[in-house]
Amino acid sequence: MQNIARTRPSLVRLALAGASLVLASAALADSADAFNISISQSLQHDDNLYRLADGVQPFGTGPRADTISITSLSATFERRYSLQNLSASVDLARVGFDTWDTLDYSTRGGKVRWDWAIAKRWTGVLSASQDETARDFGDLAARRESSVSRQRTYAAEANYWWHPDWAGGVGFEQFSSAYSDTASQTSDYDAAIGKLKLTYRPRSGNSVALAGRFTDGSFPNRQAGVLSDDGFRQTDWRVEGQWRLTGHSQLSGYLGFTRRRHPNLTYRDYAGLTGRLTHLWLPTGKLSVSTVVRREIGARDDLVDNFVVTRALSLSPTWSVSPRVALQGRVEWRERDFRGDPGIINIALASQNDRTRIFNVGAYYTPIDALRLSLSYSQQVRDSDLASASYTARVASFSAQYTF
Numbered sequence: 001m002q003n004i005a006r007t008r009p010s011l012v013r014l015a016l017a018g019a020s021l022v023l024a025s026a027a028l029a030d031s032a033d034a035f036n037i038s039i040s041q042s043l044q045h046d047d048n049l050y051r052l053a054d055g056v057q058p059f060g061t062g063p064r065a066d067t068i069s070i071t072s073l074s075a076t077f078e079r080r081y082s083l084q085n086l087s088a089s090v091d092l093a094r095v096g097f098d099t100w101d102t103l104d105y106s107t108r109g110g111k112v113r114w115d116w117a118i119a120k121r122w123t124g125v126l127s128a129s130q131d132e133t134a135r136d137f138g139d140l141a142a143r144r145e146s147s148v149s150r151q152r153t154y155a156a157e158a159n160y161w162w163h164p165d166w167a168g169g170v171g172f173e174q175f176s177s178a179y180s181d182t183a184s185q186t187s188d189y190d191a192a193i194g195k196l197k198l199t200y201r202p203r204s205g206n207s208v209a210l211a212g213r214f215t216d217g218s219f220p221n222r223q224a225g226v227l228s229d230d231g232f233r234q235t236d237w238r239v240e241g242q243w244r245l246t247g248h249s250q251l252s253g254y255l256g257f258t259r260r261r262h263p264n265l266t267y268r269d270y271a272g273l274t275g276r277l278t279h280l281w282l283p284t285g286k287l288s289v290s291t292v293v294r295r296e297i298g299a300r301d302d303l304v305d306n307f308v309v310t311r312a313l314s315l316s317p318t319w320s321v322s323p324r325v326a327l328q329g330r331v332e333w334r335e336r337d338f339r340g341d342p343g344i345i346n347i348a349l350a351s352q353n354d355r356t357r358i359f360n361v362g363a364y365y366t367p368i369d370a371l372r373l374s375l376s377y378s379q380q381v382r383d384s385d386l387a388s389a390s391y392t393a394r395v396a397s398f399s400a401q402y403t404f
Contacts, residue, residue, distance in 0.1 A: 011014075011378070033250075034076070034077065034078045034079070035075075035076070035077045036075070036076050036077075036275075036403050036404070037070075037074070037075045037403070037404055038072075038073070038074045038075075038076075038401055038402065038403040038404075039072070039073050039401070039402055040070075040071075040072050040074075040399060040400065040401035040402070041069075041070070041071055041399065041400055042069070042070040042071075042072075042397060042399035042400075043067065043068070043069055043070075043397065043398050043399070044067065044068040044070070044395055044396070044397040045065065045066075045067050045068075045395065045396045045397075046053055046065060046066055046067075046393065046394075046395045047065045047110070047361075047393065047394045048064050048065070048391055048393040048394070049064065049065065049066045049097075049100065049137065049393075050064070050137045051136070051137045051138035051382075051391045051393055052064065053387060053388055053389075053390050053391055054390075054391075054392065056382050056388075058100075059144075060103070061279040062099075062100070063099055066097050066099045066100050067097075067098040067099075067360075068095065068096070068097055068098070069095070069096045069097075069098070070094070070095050070096075070205075070399075071093065071094045071096075072091065072092065072093040072094075072095060073091075073092045073093075074089065074090065074091045074092070075089065075090045076088070076089045077089070083116075083117035083118075083119075084114065084115070084116055084117065085114070085115040085116055086109075086113070086115075087112075087113045087115075088110075088111065088112045089109075089110060089111050090109070090110045091107070091108070091109040091110065092106070092107070092108055092109075092231075092305050093106065093107045095107050095134070095146075100144075102144050102145060103144075103145065103146045105134060105146045105148050105180070107132035107133065107134075107148065108130070108132060109129075109130050109131045109132055110130055111127065111128070111129035111130075112127065112129075113125065113126070113129075114126045114127070120161065120164075121160060121161050121162075122158065122159070122161075123158075123159045123161065123167075123326035124156070124157045124158035124159060124169075125155065125156070125157045126155070126156050126157075126158075127153070127154070127155045128152075128153070128154050128155075129152070129153050130150065130151070130152045130153075131150075131151045132148055132149065132150045132151075133148070133149055133151075134146050134147065134148050134149075134398065135147040135148075135149060135179075135184075138380075138382065138391065138393075143181070143183070145177050145181055146180070147180060147181045147183075147184050148179070148180040148181075149177055149178070149179055149180075150178050150179075150180070151175070151176070151177045152175070153173060153174070153175050154173070154174045155171065155173040155174075156171060156172050156173075156193070157169060157170070157171035157172075158170060158171070159197070159199065164203075165200060165201055165202050165203070166199070166200055166201075167190060167197075167198075167199045167201070168197070168198055168199075169195075169196070169197040169198075169199065170194075170195065170196060170197075171194070171197070172192075172193065172194055172283055173191075173195070174189045174191075174192055174193075174221070175189075175190070175191040175192075175193065176188075176189070176191075177189040177190075182377065184223045185371065186219065186221050186228075186253050187215060188220055188221050189218075189219055190217070190218050190219075190220060191215050191216065191217040191218070191230070192215070192216045192218075193213055193214065193215045194213070194214045195211065195212065195213055195214075196211065196212040197209050197210070197211045197212075198210045198211075204244070205244070206241070206242060206244060207241055207242050207243075207245045208239065208240070208241040208243070209239070209240045209241060210237075210238075210239060210240075211236075211237075211238045211239075211240050211254075211256075212235070212236070212237050212238075212360065213234075213235070213236040213238070214233075214234075214235055214236075215232075215233065215234040215235075215236075216231070216233055217231055217232050217233070217234065218230060218231040219231060222262045224263070224265075228265075229262045229263065229264050229265045229268060230263075230264075231260045231263060232260050232261060232263070232268075232362065233261045234259065234260040234261070235257065235258070235259045235262070236256055236257070236258050236259075236274070237256050237257050238253050238254040238255065238256030238275075239254060239256065240253070240254040241254070241396070248281060248282045248283060249279065249280065249281045249282070250279070250280045251277065251278070251279050251280075252277075252278050252280075253275065253276045253277040253278050254275055254276060254277075255273070255274075255275040255277070256273070256274055256275060257271075257272070257273055257274070258270070258271070258273075258274045258297060259271045259274060259364060260297070270297060272291040272297075272309070273295060274295055274296055274297060275293075275294065275295055275296075276292065276293070276294040276295075276296065277292070277293050277294070278290060278291070278292050279291045279292075285320075286319060286320040286321070287317065287318070287319050287320075288313065288317070288318045289316070289317045289318075290314075290315075290316040290318075291313075291314070291316075292310070292312070292313070292314045292316075292318075293312070293313050294312050295309070295310070295311050295312070296309075296310050297309055297310070298310065307337050308337065308338055309336070309337040310334065310335070310336050311334070311335045311336075311337075312332060312333065312334040312335070313332070313333050314330060314331065314332035314333075314373075315330070315331050315332075316328070316329065316330045316331075317329050317335070323366075324365060324366045324367065325363070325364070325365055325366075326363070326364045327361075327362070327363055327364075328362045328363075328364065329360065329361045329363070330358070330359070330360040330361075331357075331358070331359055331360075332356075332357070332358040333356075333357055334354075334355070334356045334357075334358070335353060335354070335355050335356075335357075336353065336354040336356075337352075338352040338353070338354070338400055339350070339351055347366065352384065352385045352386060352389075353384070353385050354365075354382055354383070354384045354385075354389060355382070355383045355384070356380060356381065356382045356383075357380070357381045357382075358378065358379070358380050359378065359379045360376065360377070360378040360379075361376065361377055361378075362374055362375065362376035362377075363375050363376070368404055370403050370404055371400065371401070371402050371403075372400070372401045372402075372403075373398075373399070373400050374397075374398070374399050374400075374401075375397070375398050376396070376397045377394070377395070377396050377397075378394070378395045378397075379393070379394045379395075380392070380393045381390070381393075
């Protein structure tokens with residue numbers, strides 16, 4: 001896997017190709033089409049940038065706090081052509097740090113999606129996307145450079161509706177994840193994912209599906225050894241759906257069973273329940289409350305842990321004070337269980353748990369239709385079995401977005 005820094009020309013070509021498609025489609029569109037360009041500027045003050053324990057200074061003497069500037073540009077387009085729906089987007093951002101300027105980085109992203117249909121029997125999706133995000137320092141040791149993850153996805157799906165309410169479908173997805181910094185490149189990851197789905201969608205608009213996902217994952221920059229493996233096989237069986245419970249509430253998400261197997265290190269295998277359910281409650285026309293419950297697994301590949309089981313509950317109320325003013329909050333309780341090697345390295349570290357509490361409140365003001373201003377404050381408190389992994393961080397942010 002190539003370093004992201006060495007693949008900038010390909011990223012530029014992808015961004016330019018996406019921009020060309022957006023602009024070309026917009027040129028063919030009429031005034032009712034949704035074609036938008038947005039520019040935004042955000043300023044953040046983070047009082048614990050490196051997510052360090054109380055009393056610890058970065059690199060011994062450095063300041064814990066920093067001010068971060070985020071400048072971004074995005075273009076989006078969506079249009080329906082009879083039974084076909086085409087959408088595209090391009091996202092560019094520059095992130096700069098006032099004190100720790102060696103952490104400065106840029107991101108480039110984009111997506112092209114075609115929701116296709118042939119008469120009433122066949123429907124499907126073709127898509128390609130790229131996302132770039134910086135890794136949270138809460139999951140990294142203090143470094144003098146940012147670690148940017150680039151994720152690319154190419155996907156295809158086809159469904160055959162043999163009955164107005166029933167369809168069978170197949171799909172395939174090619175996924176890759178790569179990191180910009182040399183220290184993280186052993187975690188570069190490729191996956192080929194096959195999909196099967198049986199969908200029930202009555203005329204009410206609700207839907208329920210039984211889905212199977214079959215993943216063949218590999219780590220191209222890693223060799224199998226006593227303490228690490230170079231890939232895995234994973235099977236997920238899920239019940240997915242979106243169902244309106246009442247006129248004021250809706251339930252969506254999935255519940256399933258996940259089984260992961262490694263070709264060499266069988267003690268790193270996993271089997272268990274996974275899921276994510278979202279309940280949306282709309283008690284009034286101005287108030288909504290979103291509740292999310294989830295249990296998921298994710299990779300954490302180092303010498304001790306091989307994956308993380310995350311259990312979380314979050315509540316997110318939104319109040320539309322007026323057509324131009326809104327208040328939003330979010331509270332989350334999250335527990336991460338780092339399932340480690342059973343005693344081969346250090347049995348004391350095998351059962352590490354992190355417990356994180358997140359609080360966020362924000363205010364949004366739209367003085368004119370094209371301009372949106374926001375002000376937010378968030379606090380994270382993490383308690384960990386490892387004292388060095390515990391921290392408290394507070395972030396205040398102001399941003400302005402203009403769309404034309």
